[in-house]
Amino acid sequence: MKIEIWSDVMCPFCYIGKRNFETALEQFEHKNELEVVWKSYQLDSNIPEEPKDSYQDYLVKNKGMSQEQVKGMLDNVTLSAKQVGLEYNFDKAVMVNSLNAHKFIQFAKTKGLGDQAEEKLFLAFFTEGKNIADIDTLVQIGKELELGEAEVKAALNDEKFVSLFKQDIQEARELGVQGVPFFVLDRKYGVSGAQPPQAFLENLEVAFDEWRKLNPETKLEVTQGQSCSPDGTCE
Structure with missing residues (x-):
């Protein structure tokens, strides 16, 4: 069963939501039958590529909040993350x-590394204070994922990955996504926000039960004979 997650790596609740979702997966008995696909979403396309404002100053300027209000909000989010x-x-x-970061994620997905790329970028942005628009930063993250420098740089200059990024955002509009994180289960159920693990688990169970009815397990009655297994054992 496919699960699609729309996210922006600069969204604090997306990282928290990822952790809560992972906690739910640990308790879900059919987790090996799930396909998790990360989707791009950009909260603000007008942020410049070069650093200009601090996180707090950005919110003050763009959200009409005072320094005190923003500080209080960020303190609360920091506590939620710590939990x-x-x-x-x-x-x-x-x-x-965040465009370059999303292009990197789109490229990583083609290598089966979408989840790992999301994790590395969240860590880089929220914990390590790295510039996730910087090519050298993304190359280094790529190396940590065993991706070559040349292929990462080529991907960041490839319009194909911009198109995939835009495609994800268009899909989000069509589904009515108005904020992230947003989890879509089998294109039937939507879970919005960094819900607690139990909420994710309950939705997973409902969606999977319906999916299983339409996709029953195939169990074969097997007559055993001499054979070789992938580990090289022949008997």
Whole structure:
């Protein structure tokens, strides 16, 4: 069963939602029958590629909130992150346009590394204070995922990955997604926000039960004979 997750790597609740969802998966007995696909979503396409504002100053300028209100909000989010084992350092966060990061994710997905790329970028942005629009930063993250420098740089200059990014955003519009994180289960159920693990688990169970009825398990009665297994054992 396919699960699609729309997310922006600069969204604090997306990282928290990822952790809560992973906690739910650990308790879900059919987790090996799930296909998790990360989808791009950009909260603000007008943020410049070069660092200009701190995270707090950006919110003050763009959300019409006072410094005190923003600080209180970020303190609360930091606490929420800590409760799921995440360290947020908003004072170190580098506010830049997330397009390059999304192109990197789209490329990583073609290598079966979408989830790992999301994790690395969340960590880089919220914990390590790295510039996720910077080519060298993305190349380094790529190396950590065993992706070559040349192929990462080529991907960041490939319009194909911009098209895939835009396609994800168009799909989100068609589904009525108005904020992230947003989880879509088998294109039947939507879960919005960083819900607690139990909420994810309950939705997974309902969606999977329906999916299983339409996709029953195939169980064969097997007559055993001499054969070879993938580990090289022949008997």
